[in-house]
Amino acid sequence: MHDLHATPERPCGTQVEAIPSHELDRLEEIIGRYGGRSRYLIPALKDAQEMFGYLPKEVQHRLAGGLNVPASRVFGVVTFYSFFTTTPRGRHTVRICLGTACYVKGSTRILETVTNGNGLGFNGGSTSEDGRFTVEPVRCLGTCGLAPVIMIDADVHGNISPSNIIKHFDNYS
């Protein structure tokens, strides 16, 4: 099966080969889960992104057909909502909160620390060299009591500082 996450040879944001048709057949399960109804497009896209790691054109077209929605509308939805991506991401998504409470506690410094060195291999970009992590700034994770906060996948890590952030990354392969 395709490993569809970003790798050093195929960093985040590059063109990748299309997902083959027989793999796209796995989307039928998602389409069935939502009864082929167009109004469940958003949860269907979330499930599809979890399945493949990202939402390239061929995935969008399959879902469009299965849920009876024009492909242009699927594209419009994918590009509107920030949780969706059309290019491969690292295996783990790191969300660094830049909401008000985190901002006044210096969260922009944390973003800089992560993307600019410190051995994580981001080199100013958003995905680490080894394909483990993609970093995204987000606007308020709603965990302001622990500001500054980051989320790695579904785990919340609070009271982050430039000096302690690296050790959180070590727990994720």
Added chain:
Amino acid sequence: MSAHQHRMRIRSCAGTLCIARGSMDVKKALEKELIKRDLQTDIEVCMGNCNGFCGKGPVMAVEPDGVFYSELKPKHVSRIVEEHVLKGIIVQELLFKEETAEDRLPLMKDTDFFGLQKLIVLRNRGLIDAESIDQYIARDGYAALAKALGEMSPINVIQEIKRSGLRGRGGAGFRTGLKWEACKEESNLPKYIICNGDEGDPGAFMDRSVMEGDPHSVLEGMAIAGYAVGAEQGYVYVRAEYPLAIERLQKATADARDYGLLGEDILGKGLNFNIEIYPGAGAFVCGEETALIKSLQGLRGMPRPRPPFPVHKGLFGHPSVINNVETYANVNPIILNGADWFTSIGTEQSKGTKVFALTGAVKNIGLVEVPMGTTLRSLIFGIGGGIEKGRSFKAVQIGGPSGGCIPAGLESVEIDYESLKSVGAMMGSGGVVVMDETTCMVDTARFFTNFLVEESCGKCTSCREGLKVMQDKLTDIIEGRGREGDVEFLQGLAQHVSATSFCGLGKTSANPVLSTIRYFREEYDGHIRDKHCRALSCESLIDFEVMDDKCTMCGACYRKCTSGAITWEKKKVASIDREQCTRCRNCIQACRFRAIR
């Protein structure tokens, strides 16, 4: 359910923030210790829902004593068992200590943080397992639904909500009773009950706590609304950033269905009502009700003009009631205790309580619920414990990106919908971010404008282009390129954007800029004329010069400098080499004497 009587119950908080700080490790260590001493049948250990005291987690409450331990680690467990559980001696050092108090206070109700609050929406906090419908029911859960179905007609329910004066807690403050009444009068079926769980305001996490910690309170409120207006289907729209809330709401819905409290013929009274949980996908604008409706239909969340209002034409073109999480959580107490009880709390125009997320530079960070009419002073200095690190109060931001800042000097402002508007702010959803002298107000205006530029749906030219121009102008000012006339330009443009946008995002986008200009004009002038940021936050506008008369020669700046730009010796004033300096501001943050300008 077992009839075994425990002599003590220890609740370990299972809210997202405490879990992130290791509360489940503490709970496991506690369970192990109790088994080791063969106490597991005597002492019950269970999950507690969020207590609101998020800044001091992990927390644990011991019942029936009401003793409250905070900032716990697994290593503390053996002392708690040895001394408190076995000998009844409270472990003083692990108790929460308020900065202003002489001693640590064992009982929650004796602390200012808890004592000044009044819990209606958060009535179950810290007292139940969020995943247990039985525990919700044990505290009068679903009793309001039973009363409504058994003793009241739909019109009675609406009258009670109207009389209570309950106003929408999402920010706009529209009278809930009127909204329900308008929907009831529509005849176009089916109708829908929608809960707005898209809490997107940066700095707000009240709804998260209710959805994760007391999900049934939301479901019950929605079911009662369904009965009142004649709807049989409800949706809770939950933002994607709250996976635990989605999970808990889904479990709660399933449990309620099992118990016949949702589904067909509820409580045998003929009401059919089902609730579905629908996830968001990361778009702040979807908190706007017409955008939310679009999103529920699987579309881009772009607002549309109103009228028609959703109560007349909403989801799929049908009459829909859309209310905030906190609004629904108020319904059970109002129905059970009556409208008169509710009107006895709060002010003339704003009844009841409001939940606030108190964050920023205060000592006590967390969720608090206070009666409307409470002063800012009580909130910030009473409950909040004042400003940390010995700094001084500068301003408080209320209402998120739609709100404004209220400066020091206006602490006597009472919190209600009208008085906040009169000082240029807004209740908003309840995010309260406290700022001290190290926060630059021009930068704050830019922060919110940046946020709005990213989250704007793009439909209205003024919002889409105007906010971008404001962002660029503010960036110019912050980076030292500000000119005379810039402030007037910003004011004019902000007012224009506000007047020509048709959704709440654009309409209120002027507030952060206008309120900071109103109260902190001299900071803008300082950035433009003197090219100096007095908060020492905007790095282009800092001189990075040590003031000899203020320097205490402690060497703290020298130790924190990462570029070797500072020279210092014991008993000598420090000095900064501007060529080497990378403007990282470590020195300014390290200096406790404000000796660097």
